[in-house]
Amino acid sequence: MDDGVQFSEGSSEAIAHRLALAIHEHRLPPGAKLSEDEVGEIFGVSRTIVRAALQRLGHDRLVTLKRNRGAFVSQPTPREAREVFEARALLEPRTARSAAQRATPKDIALLTRHIEAEHSALHAGEPGKALRLSGQFHIELARIADQDTIRDFIIQLVARSSLIIALFWRRRQALCESGAHDALLRALAAHDGDSAEELMKGHLLDLVSSLDLRNAPAPAYTLSEALAQR
Amino acid sequence: MDDGVQFSEGSSEAIAHRLALAIHEHRLPPGAKLSEDEVGEIFGVSRTIVRAALQRLGHDRLVTLKRNRGAFVSQPTPREAREVFEARALLEPRTARSAAQRATPKDIALLTRHIEAEHSALHAGEPGKALRLSGQFHIELARIADQDTIRDFIIQLVARSSLIIALFWRRRQALCESGAHDALLRALAAHDGDSAEELMKGHLLDLVSSLDLRNAPAPAYTLSEALAQR
DNA sequence: GCGGACAAGATCGTATACAATCGTGTCTGC
DNA sequence: GCAGACACGATTGTATACGATCTTGTCCGC
Known part of the structure; x- marks a missing residue:
């Protein structure tokens, strides 16, 4: 895919x-x-x-x-990381709700194949690809919600999230594998907007809590600060 | 200013x-x-x-x-216009709430002067400048809310809104003069996040309803469509 | 008189050349 | 041995020249 x-x-x-x-x-x-x-x-x-x-x-x-x-x-700062996910928290839950309301059988089929691809990549030992597909899932939702403008924003936020994950990832927590996307897919298939919105909200919170924004101060802002620590 | x-x-x-x-x-x-x-x-x-x-x-x-x-x-389409304001509706009310919670006396003073400048421009017969300042008010709120990422999005959305207004403005409805910004300022000064959020929500709805997205089909998408109408 | 092909002009797309700036290594004077 | 100045190399910033593409005006055949 x-x-x-x-x-x-x-x-x-x-x-x-x-x-x-x-x-x-x-x-x-x-x-x-x-x-x-x-x-x-x-x-x-x-x-x-x-x-x-x-x-x-x-x-x-x-x-x-x-x-x-x-x-x-780019090397996002912890502050940037927080802001990116705060922005996603404002945009994505409501978008997931719209997507649930508008999803066609074709959309569901496509998302199903998409999630399968995510799993395959992960099991094939391609975590990078899995991560990218995982981000694309969110973008697909915006497409299904038929919101091009918001979709553009989400594309940008997902891209930056990838950098944030690269820097602040707490541990190989099998996060992609948490099943959040599967649950979202089910909500969409059932046209259950309420659930979709709540699931997305929770999914994003899970993502943030899997980051360690405290102890990993982005490999240096000015480098002088990086060494002023001790 | x-x-x-x-x-x-x-x-x-x-x-x-x-x-x-x-x-x-x-x-x-x-x-x-x-x-x-x-x-x-x-x-x-x-x-x-x-x-x-x-x-x-x-x-x-x-x-x-x-x-x-x-x-x-750019000549935004009605669809784009709708999407831009839907995006703003997702981002700005919550941002206004944060701004109300964080606003300092200095911020309030700055916004007060800003609104005065809006009025001056309007009375001085500079509607263009007034419109620009009016947009900047929204951007200032995002700055006060201390949300750089969301602020960037709002900057973009406000800019596009200006184009949308140029195209779909229903009438010289003295909209800028509706006092919405004054009310928001008062809510911010009182650190009343609930009111600020609600006022912003209403303000954006007012803006949308002052547009005529139906009868003014953006001066043509491909021009062939523009003349295919009758 | 009308439609299509052709050609000229205009405008953008791309590559390259030169200038400016910054980082770094070296050298000198102390 | 160290601090400062200087100069060199590397990399980006900008301008310009050339090529590709599109628009448009014209001409020819029908």
Whole structure:
């Protein structure tokens, strides 16, 4: 199950997409430097294209652009992490409710296959892919809710959540496997908006509580602070 | 009362900012073409900079980029208009509540001056400026609520709302003058989160109901549809 | 007179070249 | 041995030139 969307191969969108994919799957860790020359050489395009792609990712806060320094995969702060999940808590439960009300049999079938893919990836020892699919599940819900604008926001928040998980993940808690998505699917299939909303609310709280925002102070803000600790 | 932020004069951010300002104040109407050469000449920079600025605005959906055609000030569809205000309805009431809980005397003073500026602009016959300030009021609330992430979303939604108002405004209903902001200010000053949340909810509903999403089908999606009506 | 093909102009898309800036290594004077 | 200044290398910032694509005006055949 890969994303249906395809771009013209060498376009800036295509490159942004592939970079985002790598970040989602934790192949590019927070803090990794994305040199324009390097990226351009890898994809066989000029820096012009790479710059556009990086700017786009920068706007989504997936990478941080430092003037005259370059682009780096973002390292969300604990504060940012909290805010991202607070925003999700405002947007997603109500969206899940709408999705439950609007879901068609076709949607249910698609989500069923999606969850199966999540499980497969996890059992196939591809936690990165599982994580990405897990995020896409949330995006699918927004699509089913027929809310393009909110969906765009959720796409952004899910992407940043992936970075947050990379940094603040408490432990390999088999979280993806918690069955939250299965429960949501059942609520959707039953067109039970109330349950869907509550399940999503709980799911997001579970996610936050699986993070350790206290003891893992994002690998340094200015580096001077990083070493001022003791 | 101008925005404190200033950029390095000819940077892409500065140009994006100035273009956004013009759009906010309805000096650039929906549909207006933003030619790279033209904009570059006006600001005295090369197309490279202009492209970056336009891409940024495109990402915020303030302008629509058409391949090999150019950039145009966006023309939100009725559907988009509805979605934007649905998103605002999810984000802003709760944010207003937080703002009420956190507002300091300094914040209250600032908002008071802000509202005065709104009134002044309106009475000075500058409805564009009044509209922009009115939007900024909502953004200030998100700042007071200390929610940067949600604030970014609201900035985007307010900007798009300005376009929506330009297109679907039912009538010169003295809406800005409805006193909703004054009431919100009072709730904030009293640290009354419940009232603030309810007032914001009502304010957004008022805004939506002042639009005519039915009879004003955004000056054409593809133009073929625009004329297929009768 | 009308429809389609063709060509010219305009505009955007991309690559490359040059300038500016920053980080870092080295060298000198103390 | 150390602090400061200097200079070099690397990387990004910006401008410009060239190529691709689309629009539009014109011409020819019907």
